[in-house]
Amino acid sequence: MRGVVLHAPGDVRVEDLPEPTVDEPTDAIIRLAAACVCGSDLWPYRGADKLSRPRPMGHEYVGVVEQIGDQVRAIKVGDFVVGSFFASDNTCEICRAGYQTNCVHRSNPGPAQAQLMRVPLADGTLVATPGRPDADLIPSLLAASDVLGTGWFGAVAAEAGPGKTVAVVGDGAVGLLAVLAARELGAERIIAMSRHADRQALAREFGATDIVEERGDAGAAKIKELTGGLGAHSVVEAVGTQQSMMQAIGAARPGGHVGFVGVLHDVTIAGNDIFFTHVHVHGGPAPVRRFLPDLIERIWDRRIDPGRVFDLTLPLDQAAEGYAAMDQRRAIKVLLRP
Numbered sequence: 001m002r003g004v005v006l007h008a009p010g011d012v013r014v015e016d017l018p019e020p021t022v023d024e025p026t027d028a029i030i031r032l033a034a035a036c037v038c039g040s041d042l043w044p045y046r047g048a049d050k051l052s053r054p055r056p057m058g059h060e061y062v063g064v065v066e067q068i069g070d071q072v073r074a075i076k077v078g079d080f081v082v083g084s085f086f087a088s089d090n091t092c093e094i095c096r097a098g099y100q101t102n103c104v105h106r107s108n109p110g111p112a113q114a115q116l117m118r119v120p121l122a123d124g125t126l127v128a129t130p131g132r133p134d135a136d137l138i139p140s141l142l143a144a145s146d147v148l149g150t151g152w153f154g155a156v157a158a159e160a161g162p163g164k165t166v167a168v169v170g171d172g173a174v175g176l177l178a179v180l181a182a183r184e185l186g187a188e189r190i191i192a193m194s195r196h197a198d199r200q201a202l203a204r205e206f207g208a209t210d211i212v213e214e215r216g217d218a219g220a221a222k223i224k225e226l227t228g229g230l231g232a233h234s235v236v237e238a239v240g241t242q243q244s245m246m247q248a249i250g251a252a253r254p255g256g257h258v259g260f261v262g263v264l265h266d267v268t269i270a271g272n273d274i275f276f277t278h279v280h281v282h283g284g285p286a287p288v289r290r291f292l293p294d295l296i297e298r299i300w301d302r303r304i305d306p307g308r309v310f311d312l313t314l315p316l317d318q319a320a321e322g323y324a325a326m327d328q329r330r331a332i333k334v335l336l337r338p
């Protein structure tokens with residue numbers, strides 16, 4: 001089968017790889033209907049994460065189950081499924097509390113930028129759709145696998161809801177879908193922080209009521225200005241840098257909540273930044289599995305269209321161009337057709 005391998009920063013190749021097999025009785029093998037490039041894939045692509053050996057890539061997926069192990073009960077061959085980027089049993093105490101990405105049996109599915117992939121703990125990780133989706137629903141279901149689920153968790157962690165003003169730091173796919181999540185959760189006012197006209201337009205389509213172009217301290221000051229000097233009730237941080245994290249904390253009002261879902265790189269939060277501000281800070285790798293049944297239903301019923309974040313579709317064999325387009329911000333998010 002064909003699959004994407006990152007050999008060195010900037011060196012993406014599509015190669016023949018061995019087909020995955022059922023190694024554990026709880027595994028499933030999926031034939032991918034679509035895959036995509038994640039913002040987090042750009043960290044090793046840019047050399048910010050060290051590669052010790054060539055790395056097969058991809059962790060967002062939808063597809064049809066081809067094979068299952070003897071102990072898989074909830075998922076059947078032929079099901080169309082959506083899964084999360086970490087495998088989880090969905091039964092341990094941590095999973096039942098809603099933190100499946102820290103499951104005591106957590107492991108890695110995939111790699112998913114390929115034609116076939118292995119998913120461990122299939123019953124706990126995968127959710128089957130009600131039937132075979134129409135082709136136009138596939139991008140949205142793929143978004144649920146990571147960027148929508150992650151934006152959703154950011155909004156939930158920031159306690160977005162009715163009557164709240166929500167600010168979103170970051171205009172990548174996760175930030176844009178955090179805007180959509182905040183709207184779905186009933187937020188009264190949603191401030192998207194972006195300097196790019198095309199992303200601002202999509203943010204407005206997803207429910208943003210205000211756009212702020214300033215960044216860093218100036219961005220936080222602008223949010224305070226727009227909220228009567230108080231700051232936002234809820235701030236979603238969807239970048240993961242020192243500047244964006246401080247911008248998020250600085251934009252929140254005393255007692256407000258920051259939900260941070262950008263993968264942090266060399267970020268330090270000083271005690272005083274949270275002690276004297278009374279800001280709640282909660283985040284991490286999104287427990288997408290917690291939200292999947294609800295997200296799939298909203299997509300299936302065509303109440304939300306998160307697949308709009310995919311603005312470039314390429315055959316899997318052109319994955320290198322997909323990485324370059326996202327790296328250079330020519331594309332928000334790239335869908336790969338296996």
Ligand SMILES: [Zn+2]
Nearest residue numbers: 090092095103
């Ligand atoms: Zn678990």
